[in-house]
Amino acid sequence: MGMTVVEKILARAAGTPAVKALQIVEPSVDLAMSHENGALVINQFHSIYEGTHREPKIWNPDNIAIIFDHRVPAESPKTATNHKLIRAFVAQHGIAKFHDIRGDRGGICHQILPEYGYVRPGMVVVGTDSHTTSHGALGAFAFGIGATEMATVWALGVALNIEVPPTIKVVVNGHFNQHVGAKDLILHLIGKVSAQGANFRVLEFHGEAIRSMSTSGRLVLANMSVEAGATGGIVPADDETERYLRDEAGYQGPIDRVTPDPDAIYERVIELDVSNLVPQIACPHTVDNVKDIDAVTGTAIQQIVIGSCTNGRLDDLAVAAKILKGKKVAESTRMLVFPASTKIYSQALEAGYIADFMNAGAVVMNPGCGPCLGIHQGALGDAEVALATTNRNFKGRMGNPKAEVYLCSPAVAAASAITGVITDPRQGGF
Amino acid sequence: MGTVVMKLGRDISTDDIYPGRFMATVLPTETPQFCFFNRTEFNTRLQAKTIPPGSVVVADENFGCGSSREQAASTIKGNALVIVAKSIARIFLQNAINLGLNLIICPTIDAEEGDELDIQADAVINVRTGQRFPTLPLPPERQAIIDAGGLIAYTRKRILESAP
Numbered sequence: 249m250g251m252t253v254v255e256k257i258l259a260r261a262a263g264t265p266a267v268k269a270l271q272i273v274e275p276s277v278d279l280a281m282s283h284e285n286g287a288l289v290i291n292q293f294h295s296i297y298e299g300t301h302r303e304p305k306i307w308n309p310d311n312i313a314i315i316f317d318h319r320v321p322a323e324s325p326k327t328a329t330n331h332k333l334i335r336a337f338v339a340q341h342g343i344a345k346f347h348d349i350r351g352d353r354g355g356i357c358h359q360i361l362p363e364y365g366y367v368r369p370g371m372v373v374v375g376t377d378s379h380t381t382s383h384g385a386l387g388a389f390a391f392g393i394g395a396t397e398m399a400t401v402w403a404l405g406v407a408l409n410i411e412v413p414p415t416i417k418v419v420v421n422g423h424f425n426q427h428v429g430a431k432d433l434i435l436h437l438i439g440k441v442s443a444q445g446a447n448f449r450v451l452e453f454h455g456e457a458i459r460s461m462s463t464s465g466r467l468v469l470a471n472m473s474v475e476a477g478a479t480g481g482i483v484p485a486d487d488e489t490e491r492y493l494r495d496e497a498g499y500q501g502p503i504d505r506v507t508p509d510p511d512a513i514y515e516r517v518i519e520l521d522v523s524n525l526v527p528q529i530a531c532p533h534t535v536d537n538v539k540d541i542d543a544v545t546g547t548a549i550q551q552i553v554i555g556s557c558t559n560g561r562l563d564d565l566a567v568a569a570k571i572l573k574g575k576k577v578a579e580s581t582r583m584l585v586f587p588a589s590t591k592i593y594s595q596a597l598e599a600g601y602i603a604d605f606m607n608a609g610a611v612v613m614n615p616g617c618g619p620c621l622g623i624h625q626g627a628l629g630d631a632e633v634a635l636a637t638t639n640r641n642f643k644g645r646m647g648n649p650k651a652e653v654y655l656c657s658p659a660v661a662a663a664s665a666i667t668g669v670i671t672d673p674r675q676g677g678f
Numbered sequence: 679m680g681t682v683v684m685k686l687g688r689d690i691s692t693d694d695i696y697p698g699r700f701m702a703t704v705l706p707t708e709t710p711q712f713c714f715f716n717r718t719e720f721n722t723r724l725q726a727k728t729i730p731p732g733s734v735v736v737a738d739e740n741f742g743c744g745s746s747r748e749q750a751a752s753t754i755k756g757n758a759l760v761i762v763a764k765s766i767a768r769i770f771l772q773n774a775i776n777l778g779l780n781l782i783i784c785p786t787i788d789a790e791e792g793d794e795l796d797i798q799a800d801a802v803i804n805v806r807t808g809q810r811f812p813t814l815p816l817p818p819e820r821q822a823i824i825d826a827g828g829l830i831a832y833t834r835k836r837i838l839e840s841a842p
Contacts, residue, residue: 272817272819284701284702285701285704285747285748287704288704288705288748288749291704291705292830295830296830296833296834296837297834297837298834299834300834300837300838302837302842318701319702324702326702326703327702330702330704375746376746376748377745377746378744378745378746378769380746392746392769393746393769393772394746394747394748394751394769394772394773394776395704395748396748396773396776396777396828396829396830397772397773397776397829399829399830399833400829400833403833403837404833404836404837408823408829408832408833409817409819409820409823411817443689443740443743444688444689444739444740444743444765444767447740447765447767447768448768477740477743477767477768479768534689536689621693621698621701621745622693622697622698622699623698623699623701623702640691640693640744642691642693642694642744643693643694643716644693644694644697644716645693645698647698647699649716
């Protein structure tokens with residue numbers, strides 16, 4: 249019986265010839281990522297060993313990644329102390345893939361993992377962050393787990409009691425129009441299936457629009473798959489995956505392209521054509537409250553945010569800089585730009601994008617999660633409205649339950665920054 | 679038997695249960711104070727200890743969606759609240775199991791604030807209406823984690839069973 253990509257990955261990792269949906273397996277983990285919540289993982293990890301008379305021992309320090317991104321630099325003594333605790337743990341256990349608060353190799357965890365070639369096709373990747381789904385863009389089965397579960401992974405090297413998720417095949421055909429792209433596609437899909445439409449499922453992406461999409465765009469799709477409730481989103485590895493790993497990530501080792509069997513069993517198939525897709529906006533306060541941009545154009549915006557693990561990569565900044573070059577951010581709004589990593593920041597500097605942003609009046613911040621989850625910078629005032637390229641718009645998400653957040657693509661964010669209201673980038677000569 | 683102290687809609691996120699700005703607080707002993715913090719009145723009642731342990735929060739579909747923050751499960755456990763939801767988002771469900779927090783998945787639950795619910799092994803009875811709502815059991819492998827007292831105890835046992 250044929251298997252989907254995730255079924256093949258889990259069969260290999262569980263050391264069994266085949267698995268099928270809903271079976272419970274115990275896959276070995278190839279990469280285990282945490283960020284600041286590593287502080288809780290450390291606490292739980294030590295708890296496991298209490299009373300055992302055994303030394304806490306990490307199963308494989310080379311397979312653990314810890315990246316500081318949620319609150320960088322620290323916004324409070326509490327966070328700084330968590331950072332300090334994690335640094336000491338990293339040194340003590342020899343954890344190799346550690347990215348501290350640095351201007352040369354820092355950034356958001358979901359950017360660092362692909363950027364450094366840590367994620368490859370066929371891997372099982374777990375992370376104490378729901379957007380760990382991002383790494384399915386490189387053909388890995390990547391999913392979010394909690395801190396206690398991560399402590400178990402650190403101790404045993406396996407993920408316990410994983411239910412093989414049924415797979416939904418998403419076939420995307422057609423070609424995107426100008427100023428429409430991956431973000432619009434995933435918002436459209438989430439609106440169509442709802443915030444829980446893929447709960448306990450995997451979204452496996454196929455079709456000509458996916459094959460011709462860059463890894464950066466695929467990262468957007470996989471990243472936001474969790475907003476439809478999906479355990480993971482995955483793009484089967486292809487030439488583009490290999491190009492990204494070789495040319496951009498500098499990975500030189502073997503690449504095992506895991507592809508689905510022709511007779512793989514899918515729970516359902518969703519077919520989409522992007523040829524007529526228009527810019528999509530997720531309206532307050534749920535990510536599945538998605539509308540064509542026409543429904544909300546003219547809405548006044550006080551804060552524009554470009555960045556996050558969803559849309560803070562170089563191509564995102566390029567799109568926005570091109571629209572903003574020589575223009576000004578409206579006086580009624582403020583614009584914050586967060587490159588997703590220091591590498592991207594450097595590349596944007598070299599390409600002149602940072603100058604374009606600053607000359608337009610945008611504030612360019614250091615790489616990190618920034619205001620996306622309302623814990624560090626860029627909080628909203630009461631009754632203020634934000635338009636962001638981030639991934640969630642839950643009530644209170646940007647730190648204030650009395651504010652509203654709309655989600656969009658970088659092109660929409662940039663065009664709207666100039667006018668101060670939600671603006672369709674296809675109109676007005678952008 | 680527990681009284682319904684709050685009735686919630688669909689897609690209640692972990693940002694709602696435990697706002698991101700308190701995420702630097704990680705220890706299960708410290709998280710209970712921030713439970714549903716943006717729902718000021720409810721949080722105030724929790725902190726004043728006027729909500730008895732075992733009180734019920736009834737929710738519609740997709741409870742606990744969004745962030746993987748485990749604090750959302752530990753804050754509910756710390757306040758000894760019982761969640762009865764029509765469906766539960768994956769990571770939150772797993773976190774709850776791992777912390778030994780028993781969630782009730784009850785796809786047809788119909789109850790109002792103030793109702794008394796009798797939570798039985800395979801159903802929830804609304805004492806006011808007399809209606810019986812079947813619950814969905816967890817797979818045995820997952821129930822075993824709750825029965826072991828949570829994932830830490832479960833993993834500790836695995837380590838002790840392995841060769842040193």
